[in-house]
Amino acid sequence: MSSSPWIAITVIENLPLKEGRTLHWKGLDIALFNLGTRVVAVENKCPHMDGPLVDGIVSTFEGRITVTCPLHTRRICLESGQTLKPATDGPCVRTFPAKIVDGLVLLQENTTLDVI
Numbered sequence: 001m002s003s004s005p006w007i008a009i010t011v012i013e014n015l016p017l018k019e020g021r022t023l024h025w026k027g028l029d030i031a032l033f034n035l036g037t038r039v040v041a042v043e044n045k046c047p048h049m050d051g052p053l054v055d056g057i058v059s060t061f062e063g064r065i066t067v068t069c070p071l072h073t074r075r076i077c078l079e080s081g082q083t084l085k086p087a088t089d090g091p092c093v094r095t096f097p098a099k100i101v102d103g104l105v106l107l108q109e110n111t112t113l114d115v116i
């Protein structure tokens with residue numbers, strides 16, 4: 001079984017540390033965040049009222065890296081997509097495999113992105 005290919009999106013220098021940048025890809029808005037030693041990619045849509053997570057503040061909450069939604073300050077875990085504050089069992093933000101290789105930001109072209 002072969003794994004999905006990794007697609008180069010940009011160079012890491014285009015992602016300022018702990019700031020979000022939006023990528024429009026395959027019908028989705030994806031928020032990319034440079035966490036210093038790694039990158040994370042989540043759908044740019046808060047599960048509350050679709051707030052733009054890319055404009056949120058990245059910080060640590062209860063030992064997890066989060067983004068705070070700029071609309072109503074929900075805190076979203078950037079690794080699991082789970083809303084941590086307020087704690088909820090509600091819907092998670094979609095997350096996508098991402099990594100840095102030789103200065104390039106890569107996303108895995110998996111089937112979950114094929115939504116259009």
Ligand code: FES
Nearest residue numbers: 046049051069072
């Ligand atoms: S839209 Fe994100 S907290 Fe309301």
